[in-house]
Amino acid sequence: MSTPESTAGRPADDRVVCLADFAGAARAVLPADVWDFVSGGSGAETTLAANRAALDRVAVLPRVLRGAGVPRLDTMLAGRPAALPAAVAPMAYQRLVHPDGERALATAARGAGVPYVASTLGSCPVEEVAATGADVWFQLYWLRDRALVVDLLARAEEAGCSALMVTVDVPVLGRRLRDLRNAFRLPAGVVAANLPGGRDDLAHQGTPGVSAVAADSGAAFAPALTWSDLAWLRSETRLPLLVKGVLDPRDAALAVSVGADAVVVSNHGGRQFDGAPATVTMLPEVLAAVDGRAEVLLDSGVRSGTDVLRALALGATGVLVGRPMLWALAVDGRAGAERALSMLAEELRDALALAGCADPTEARDLRVLTGGDR
Numbered sequence: 001m002s003t004p005e006s007t008a009g010r011p012a013d014d015r016v017v018c019l020a021d022f023a024g025a026a027r028a029v030l031p032a033d034v035w036d037f038v039s040g041g042s043g044a045e046t047t048l049a050a051n052r053a054a055l056d057r058v059a060v061l062p063r064v065l066r067g068a069g070v071p072r073l074d075t076m077l078a079g080r081p082a083a084l085p086a087a088v089a090p091m092a093y094q095r096l097v098h099p100d101g102e103r104a105l106a107t108a109a110r111g112a113g114v115p116y117v118a119s120t121l122g123s124c125p126v127e128e129v130a131a132t133g134a135d136v137w138f139q140l141y142w143l144r145d146r147a148l149v150v151d152l153l154a155r156a157e158e159a160g161c162s163a164l165m166v167t168v169d170v171p172v173l174g175r176r177l178r179d180l181r182n183a184f185r186l187p188a189g190v191v192a193a194n195l196p197g198g199r200d201d202l203a204h205q206g207t208p209g210v211s212a213v214a215a216d217s218g219a220a221f222a223p224a225l226t227w228s229d230l231a232w233l234r235s236e237t238r239l240p241l242l243v244k245g246v247l248d249p250r251d252a253a254l255a256v257s258v259g260a261d262a263v264v265v266s267n268h269g270g271r272q273f274d275g276a277p278a279t280v281t282m283l284p285e286v287l288a289a290v291d292g293r294a295e296v297l298l299d300s301g302v303r304s305g306t307d308v309l310r311a312l313a314l315g316a317t318g319v320l321v322g323r324p325m326l327w328a329l330a331v332d333g334r335a336g337a338e339r340a341l342s343m344l345a346e347e348l349r350d351a352l353a354l355a356g357c358a359d360p361t362e363a364r365d366l367r368v369l370t371g372g373d374r
């Protein structure tokens with residue numbers, strides 16, 4: 001694969017005119033097993049498909065003659081200013097899709113004024129990601145070794161990360177059949193750069209019918225966490241705490257009761273429990289349970305500015321965008337990611353203008369019709 005410098009002269013693909021178009025372009029350049037790892041879901045991929053279908057069923061009633069002009073996009077996310085009501089979702093091993101990996105994507109996020117969430121399983125160390133100058137939030141996977149958790153938290157704080165996002169929907173890794181069929185493993189040179197060297201050898205071992213990445217995560221992640229562990233984590237850091245991977249409103253209320261500043265309504269992009277509902281289906285109930293005591297973000301299936309508007313109109317503070325950012329990174333490194341983020345901003349600006357909103361806050365007053373109402 002080539003570096004952003006060497007691809008700088010590559011003509012942009014003129015047929016990529018929206019965020020979702022990066023999928024086809026990425027598929028053309030990625031090895032088939034990496035495409036499957038990035039784009040696939042778990043089980044029969046029912047939840048993966050449901051995320052999209054449910055977003056498509058959300059109709060937003062536009063307002064007219066409100067003098068909205070050119071809408072502003074800036075907002076507050078996790079209590080901090082952001083240029084858009086969106087952040088780049090935490091995603092593992094970004095050097096799988098481009099040699100500059102996390103550094104390139106975080107640099108693009110900095111340029112767009114969008115927070116970048118650095119995964120525990122990053123293939124560049126969090127210190128290097130933070131050095132890009134982006135507003136970096138650290139995503140924590142809870143490891144079996146609590147000393148490592150404490151160490152990661154200290155490193156993230158020391159590096160200047162501005163928020164902590166703990167992911168709670170991975171007691172075990174979802175059964176991702178494409179990865180099993182491909183006997184997916186990390187190529188040499190792509191490692192979990194935040195974790196002690198040598199421990200991720202498992203992730204590089206090819207065994208027929210086995211996902212080496214799943215085997216590695218299974219060995220590393222703590223499988224039996226409870227709300228008291230989360231309360232402990234809350235007491236360990238002064239950073240804003242976001243709890244990612246909540247679908248049941250009762251869990252959202254529990255997260256707030258232990259001091260979460262935000263919950264992220266997420267089914268991991270359909271990669272964990274196949275059979276879970278689409279996130280947008282659960283958003284209204286989660287918002288009711290949280291009742292304004294914390295921010296509520298949404299991810300899983302967000303592919304356009306219209307999807308961002310849908311989430312805002314339902315009451316979310318903002319969204320995380322996952323796969324489209326990896327597809328764009330695969331296609332053209334940092335430049336591809338910059339292009340994707342600027343498309344998202346343009347799409348959101350258009351969607352707000354067409355719905356008669358001057359800014360993201362006004363979008364929260366729009367009426368929404370779902371499913372059979374339409």
Ligand SMILES: Cc1cc2nc3c(=O)[nH]c(=O)nc-3n(C[C@H](O)[C@H](O)[C@H](O)COP(=O)(O)O)c2cc1C
Binds near residue numbers: 090301
């Ligand atoms: C390749 C890949 C790797 C991911 N790695 C992580 C991770 O390390 N930590 C995490 O909390 N979520 C991870 N996720 C889930 C994303 O943060 C996010 O919830 C999901 O991608 C959102 O759905 P979308 O891709 O449809 O936008 C990953 C997703 C993908 C596609």
